[in-house]
Structure formats: C-alpha cells, structure tokens
Amino acid sequence: MARRTKEEAAATRDSILDAAEKLFVEQGVSRTTLQHIATAAGVTRGAIYWHFDDKGALFNAMMERAILPLEAEMQVLDQVESDDPLVDLRNHMLAVLDRTVNDPGARRVFEIATLKVEFVGEMDAVRQRRKDNMANWMARAERRIGLAIDKGLISRDVNPTQVALGLWTMIDGLIRNWMFDPQDFDLLALGKCVIDPYLEGLRAGRT
Structure with missing residues (x-):
C-alpha cells in the first residue's frame, strides 16, 4: 500500500509538471497561476502545495527534469x-x-x-x-x-x-x-x- 501511495504521489507530481509546462508555453509564466495549473492537472491547489512550496519551486522542478x-x-x-x-x-x-x-x-x-x-x-x-x-x-x-x-x-x-x-x-x-x-x-x-x-x-x- 505504501509503495502504491508513493507511486501515486509521483504520478500526481508529474501531472502537475506536465500541466504547468503546457500552460507556460501557451500563456507565459507570469500569466499562469497555480489555480490554472491545478485545474489543468485535475488536482487541488492543496495538492500542488504538497509537492511544491510555490510557483517558483514548481517552475524550477519543471526545468530540472528537462x-x-x-x-x-x-x-x-x-x-x-x-x-x-x-x-x-x-x-x-x-x-x-x-x-x-x-x-x-x-x-x-x-x-x-x-x-x-x-x-x-x-x-x-x-x-x-x-x-x-x-x-x-x-x-x-x-x-x-x-x-x-x-x-x-x-x-x-x-x-x-x-x-x-x-x-x-x-x-x-x-x-x-x-x-x-x-x-x-x-x-x-x-x-x-x-x-x-x-x-x-x-x-x-x-x-
């Protein structure tokens, strides 16, 4: 069960980063809010804050994986x-x-x-x-x-x-x-x- 939870958390993190990447391309970084990203990823803002401290941390994580x-x-x-x-x-x-x-x-x-x-x-x-x-x-x-x-x-x-x-x-x-x-x-x-x-x-x- 713990392993499945860890895998699910990793999948959620990736979906957030995927959504952010797509939105950043479409509308720029400054015009993209965490709510925009949450909606696109199908998660809550709380889920984003679980993985990232703020938009800057999310952005840096997106850059680091690329x-x-x-x-x-x-x-x-x-x-x-x-x-x-x-x-x-x-x-x-x-x-x-x-x-x-x-x-x-x-x-x-x-x-x-x-x-x-x-x-x-x-x-x-x-x-x-x-x-x-x-x-x-x-x-x-x-x-x-x-x-x-x-x-x-x-x-x-x-x-x-x-x-x-x-x-x-x-x-x-x-x-x-x-x-x-x-x-x-x-x-x-x-x-x-x-x-x-x-x-x-x-x-x-x-x-």
Whole structure:
C-alpha cells in the first residue's frame, strides 16, 4: 500500500509538471497561476502545495527534469572525437538543431526558458542555468577549435574564444528566431547554410 501511495504521489507530481509546462508555453509564466495549473492537472491547489512550496519551486522542478537540446547533445559531443575537430563541432551543432525540431518536450522547455519567462526573482535560476550552459558549451567549442589549430586545419591567428562565441551566437539566434514561428523556415536547412560557410571560412584562412 505504501509503495502504491508513493507511486501515486509521483504520478500526481508529474501531472502537475506536465500541466504547468503546457500552460507556460501557451500563456507565459507570469500569466499562469497555480489555480490554472491545478485545474489543468485535475488536482487541488492543496495538492500542488504538497509537492511544491510555490510557483517558483514548481517552475524550477519543471526545468530540472528537462534536458534541453544543447545539454543533451553536449553529452554526445563529449563521446565523439574524430581526426577533424571542426567536423565534430559542425555535426554537434546540426544535432542540436535537429533535436530542437524533433524533440517536442525539449523544444517546449527551451521555448519557456527563452521566450516565456522573465529572469527575475524566483525565476533567476533559469538565467543561471543558461549562463552555465553557455560556459560549458564555450569550453568545449574552444577546445575543439584549439585542436583544429594544432592540427593545422585553421590558422594560428584564429582566436578560439571569439570563434566559439560566434558559433554560440549563431546557433542560439537560429533557434530563438525559429521558435517565434517554426513554419517560417527550415531550421536544419538554414543551419547548414549558416554554419558551413563559417567553418569553411576558417579553413580557407589557414596559413
């Protein structure tokens, strides 16, 4: 009986988080109340408070259970190392775009975290997570660019930090703009059109 109660509690918690995720996408975080979430989840406000102290705690729990496209593909990048670091980096970036398009759950949470929340007060954890993600990605990209320099694939005059920041801005900007209207352009196709010339330009400048 105790085990069943624990499983039921976990199921209720997940249903609350699912409802919150759906509503946050539809109407934004600030306009979504705990009563809205309770109604959508088919529970009482008391049930929400049983699992979460407030909306901020609920929001953070929703973020913690999600793996964003960039995070998931960073794990894959860490496991891959070919003879061409720039190819690895290109494949990683395109995989991030592909996951954004084809993983609805990851896409919803990314949309909430970038377009549907203000980075203030209890929601500041999102800003910190984004900052951490950027730092982690930059470190990995700089390492690959440094390896490309060591292998003679690109010029030693290239600044790895500047190149990595350009790539980050590129992929982040593509995803953000696509989120506004996914029907406006093919994210993966445009990504290739933007990323490939950038990386090939680095190769062309090697001495």
